[in-house]
Amino acid sequence: MMGKDYPWRKYLDKFSKLTATTLAASLIASGAGGPGMDKGGKVAEDTPEKTNVMYIVLDDAGFSDLGSFGSEINTDNIDALAENGLRYNNFHTAPVCSPTRASLLTGRNPHAVGMGNVANFDFGEKYPNSRGAIPDEAGFVTEVLAENDYTNFGVGKWHITPTTELSAAGPYERWPLGKGFDRYYGNLEDSSDQFRPELFRDNSAVPLPDAEDYHYSEDIIGNAEQYVTDHISIRPDDPFFMYLGFGAQHMPHQVAEEYIEMYEGEYDAGWDVIRKERFESQKELGIIPEDAELAPRAEGVPAWDTLSEDQKKVYTRFMETYAGFLTHTDEQVGKLVDSLEEMGELDNTMIVFISDNGASFSGGPNGATNQARAYNKLPEDLDEINEKYDQIGSGETNSDYPSGWSQVSNTPFPNFKGSTHAGGIRVPMIVHWPEGIESKGEVRSQFTHVSDITATVYDVLGIEPSGEIGGIEQMPVTGTSFAESFDDPEADTGKNTQYFELSGKRTLYHEGWKAVSQHEPGTDFDDDRWSLYNTTEDFSELNDVADQHPEKVSQLVDIWHVEAEKNGVLPISENFLEGLGNLPEGNLRSRETFVYYPGMSHISESAAPLTLDRNYRITIPVDVEESDEGVLLALGNDKSGYTFYVKDGALHYENHNGADRYKISSDESIPEGKNTVEFTFENTGKNQGTGTLFLNDEPVGEAEMETLPLKASFEGMDIGKDLLYPVSPDYADEENFPFTGEIEKVIFDFEESEHILAK
Structure with a gap:
C-alpha cells in the first residue's frame, strides 16, 4: 500500500477549493459580513492560517488490528491516513477507557484528574483519584481551544462523567457541553448497542432515529459531517476541533451480515496461524523490528489444533464478526475524511487516530453473546452460544470474541486490556497532517503517552494554556509534545518517564526500561515482585531481566512512588468491578x-437505583380501566433486566439475569380504578432472594430468584413504556408497549442506603 494516494481523492481536479477570500467576496457582493472580516467586510490582513484538530478514538482495538499495523482486516481508509502520515509503534494509553479519555482530553495523567479507574466506579473519599469526576482545575482541550477561537464538536462515546450523573436531570457540568464542547451527539456510558443505542444530543436524551438499517457508527459520522459542513459553510475562516469516539470495537460487536460475510473462511486457520501471519506482516511493514519476539500463547488460551469442530465453527464466527465490524468502522472514517477532502479541509486538519487501550478478554474462553453476563463474570458455555450462532453480530446478541482472538489483536504483545503490561497499554497511533508534516508513511518509535497528544496540539498551534479558565486556577499540563518527531525520526522529545496504575497493577517506564509489578490480590503492595524489561532491546517486553539488574528495579520502583505521589495515585485499591456496587455517602x-x-426521560442504568443484593420495595400507584395495558416500569433489555406490565387484564413482574427468567403474574384481572402495585425483594444470600408481587396490599405471587452480582443491565430505565429492546418477550411485538392507564408515580424504598455487600 505504500506510495499510493488517498482512496477518497475523487474531486480535487474537478472542483477548485472555495478559499476564504472567494467566500468573502461572495458575502460582500450579497451585502453580508463574515468571519475573519473587519467591520467593512474586508478580510482582515492578520487572519492566521487555520489548523483544524480531530481526535479519532477506537475502543478496545489491539496493536495489530489495522492493516497498516499488520492485520489482514480491510482498513483501507485508516491505512491511507497512515500512508500519508506517521505511525507510532511505541504509543501508550491507560489500561482502560475512561482514564485514557480523561488523559487525552486534558493533557494530564489520569489519576491527577480523578480518573484512576472507569467513570462507573466511585471508591469514595479514601480514593479521590478514582471517583470518576474530573476537577475544574483540569481544563479540557476544548476549553483551551475555545479561548483561541475554535468551535468544538463531540460525537460518539464519552464515558468521562460519573455515570450516576447520567440522568435527564444531570448535573450537567461534567457532560460535554459543560467541558467546552459547543455541540455533542452520542452515548455517555461505557458502551453502546450499535443498533439501538441510548442517545444524547447536547444535554438531552433523544429517541433513536427512525432510520432503516440503522447503525450507531453511521449515525455519529452523519452528525459529525453535519457539524463540520455547517461550520465550514458559515464560518470558513474559523478552525474547529472534533472529538470522535467510536463505540467500535468494544463489545457488543454488531454489524450488518454482509460485513460478516466478507470474512467468511478468513479465520478458519485459527488464532495461532493468524497471529504468526500478523507478526510477520508487522516486520515487513517495519512496525516492529526484525529481532522482535512473539509473545507465547496466553494462559487459558488453548492451541487451535486442540479445539473441537464446534469450537472452531463458533470461534471463527466471532472473529469474522469482529473483522466485519472494523471494516464497517473504517468505511465510516472514510466518509468523514471524504467530507473534509471535498470541502478543502483535509490538508489543514491535524488528525490523531488511536485506540483507547488494548484488546479485551471479556469474552472469555468461548466468547460471549450476552454483555450483562460477560461483565458479571458469568461465562456462557459452548452449547448456549452455538444455539445463537446465526445471531452472532446481530441485535439479538451482544457479541464479544474469545480471548484467543483478542491476543491476536494484541500481536506481538502479551496480556490484554486492564493490564499494565504491553497488551493492555500499547496500541496504534496515526498522526495525519499534510500541511504540518512533510514525512509520509514512516514509522516513529519515540515513547509516547496519551497525555502527550493534547500537549503536542498546543505546541504546534503555538498555544500557551492560560493559568485560569473561568476564574479557576489550572493544573499544569503534564504531557510532553512529540511534535519534533514529525519530521525527525531520531528526535529526542524529552519524554523519559511515565507511570501506569489500575486496580493495584503498576508499571513504570523510564529511559528505555519498564518495571511491571506482579501483585497477588489481598497481599501488601510493598511485597509485590517487579519484572524488568529493556525495551530498547526487547520490543515485545517478553524477557524479564529483573534478576540481572536488581539495582535498576529498585531505581524504577522508587521513581514509580515519586510519580505516584506527584500525580495523586496513592492510596491505591485493587478493586475493579466491585466498584459497580459501591455507594459512598453523597453518591447520587x-x-x-x-x-x-x-x-420522565429514559435514564442510564448507572443512574437508576441499584437493586442488586439489597432489600427493597417498589410501589406504583395506578389508575386503570378494563382495557388498559402496557409497561409500568422497565429497566434493561432482552439480555437482562426487570419489568412490570399489565397485559390481558393481569399484572405481571418479570426479572431475568441473562440465563434464567422469573415471572410472577396475578391470577385475576387488575380491578378498574385506583390500584397500588408493589414488589418487594428480600435478600437471602449472595446474589439471591425472594421476590413478592402485591396488588392492593395482597400478595399475588412470589419467586426465588438469582440476581446478577454487579450490574443489572446495559440498558436503562423507563416509566410507562419500554424503549429500545423489550425486557419481556411477552410484549416484544408491541413497540415500546406504552401504558394506556395512568401512573401516579414510581417509588423505590431501600432499608438502608448502602449496598449490602459493600459494608
Whole structure:
C-alpha cells in the first residue's frame, strides 16, 4: 500500500477549493459580513492560517488490528491516513477507557484528574483519584481551544462523567457541553448497542432515529459531517476541533451480515496461524523490528489444533464478526475524511487516530453473546452460544470474541486490556497532517503517552494554556509534545518517564526500561515482585531481566512512588468491578428513597437505583380501566433486566439475569380504578432472594430468584413504556408497549442506603 494516494481523492481536479477570500467576496457582493472580516467586510490582513484538530478514538482495538499495523482486516481508509502520515509503534494509553479519555482530553495523567479507574466506579473519599469526576482545575482541550477561537464538536462515546450523573436531570457540568464542547451527539456510558443505542444530543436524551438499517457508527459520522459542513459553510475562516469516539470495537460487536460475510473462511486457520501471519506482516511493514519476539500463547488460551469442530465453527464466527465490524468502522472514517477532502479541509486538519487501550478478554474462553453476563463474570458455555450462532453480530446478541482472538489483536504483545503490561497499554497511533508534516508513511518509535497528544496540539498551534479558565486556577499540563518527531525520526522529545496504575497493577517506564509489578490480590503492595524489561532491546517486553539488574528495579520502583505521589495515585485499591456496587455517602444512587413520575426521560442504568443484593420495595400507584395495558416500569433489555406490565387484564413482574427468567403474574384481572402495585425483594444470600408481587396490599405471587452480582443491565430505565429492546418477550411485538392507564408515580424504598455487600 505504500506510495499510493488517498482512496477518497475523487474531486480535487474537478472542483477548485472555495478559499476564504472567494467566500468573502461572495458575502460582500450579497451585502453580508463574515468571519475573519473587519467591520467593512474586508478580510482582515492578520487572519492566521487555520489548523483544524480531530481526535479519532477506537475502543478496545489491539496493536495489530489495522492493516497498516499488520492485520489482514480491510482498513483501507485508516491505512491511507497512515500512508500519508506517521505511525507510532511505541504509543501508550491507560489500561482502560475512561482514564485514557480523561488523559487525552486534558493533557494530564489520569489519576491527577480523578480518573484512576472507569467513570462507573466511585471508591469514595479514601480514593479521590478514582471517583470518576474530573476537577475544574483540569481544563479540557476544548476549553483551551475555545479561548483561541475554535468551535468544538463531540460525537460518539464519552464515558468521562460519573455515570450516576447520567440522568435527564444531570448535573450537567461534567457532560460535554459543560467541558467546552459547543455541540455533542452520542452515548455517555461505557458502551453502546450499535443498533439501538441510548442517545444524547447536547444535554438531552433523544429517541433513536427512525432510520432503516440503522447503525450507531453511521449515525455519529452523519452528525459529525453535519457539524463540520455547517461550520465550514458559515464560518470558513474559523478552525474547529472534533472529538470522535467510536463505540467500535468494544463489545457488543454488531454489524450488518454482509460485513460478516466478507470474512467468511478468513479465520478458519485459527488464532495461532493468524497471529504468526500478523507478526510477520508487522516486520515487513517495519512496525516492529526484525529481532522482535512473539509473545507465547496466553494462559487459558488453548492451541487451535486442540479445539473441537464446534469450537472452531463458533470461534471463527466471532472473529469474522469482529473483522466485519472494523471494516464497517473504517468505511465510516472514510466518509468523514471524504467530507473534509471535498470541502478543502483535509490538508489543514491535524488528525490523531488511536485506540483507547488494548484488546479485551471479556469474552472469555468461548466468547460471549450476552454483555450483562460477560461483565458479571458469568461465562456462557459452548452449547448456549452455538444455539445463537446465526445471531452472532446481530441485535439479538451482544457479541464479544474469545480471548484467543483478542491476543491476536494484541500481536506481538502479551496480556490484554486492564493490564499494565504491553497488551493492555500499547496500541496504534496515526498522526495525519499534510500541511504540518512533510514525512509520509514512516514509522516513529519515540515513547509516547496519551497525555502527550493534547500537549503536542498546543505546541504546534503555538498555544500557551492560560493559568485560569473561568476564574479557576489550572493544573499544569503534564504531557510532553512529540511534535519534533514529525519530521525527525531520531528526535529526542524529552519524554523519559511515565507511570501506569489500575486496580493495584503498576508499571513504570523510564529511559528505555519498564518495571511491571506482579501483585497477588489481598497481599501488601510493598511485597509485590517487579519484572524488568529493556525495551530498547526487547520490543515485545517478553524477557524479564529483573534478576540481572536488581539495582535498576529498585531505581524504577522508587521513581514509580515519586510519580505516584506527584500525580495523586496513592492510596491505591485493587478493586475493579466491585466498584459497580459501591455507594459512598453523597453518591447520587445512595439515597434510601427514589420517586419518579410519568413522562420522565429514559435514564442510564448507572443512574437508576441499584437493586442488586439489597432489600427493597417498589410501589406504583395506578389508575386503570378494563382495557388498559402496557409497561409500568422497565429497566434493561432482552439480555437482562426487570419489568412490570399489565397485559390481558393481569399484572405481571418479570426479572431475568441473562440465563434464567422469573415471572410472577396475578391470577385475576387488575380491578378498574385506583390500584397500588408493589414488589418487594428480600435478600437471602449472595446474589439471591425472594421476590413478592402485591396488588392492593395482597400478595399475588412470589419467586426465588438469582440476581446478577454487579450490574443489572446495559440498558436503562423507563416509566410507562419500554424503549429500545423489550425486557419481556411477552410484549416484544408491541413497540415500546406504552401504558394506556395512568401512573401516579414510581417509588423505590431501600432499608438502608448502602449496598449490602459493600459494608
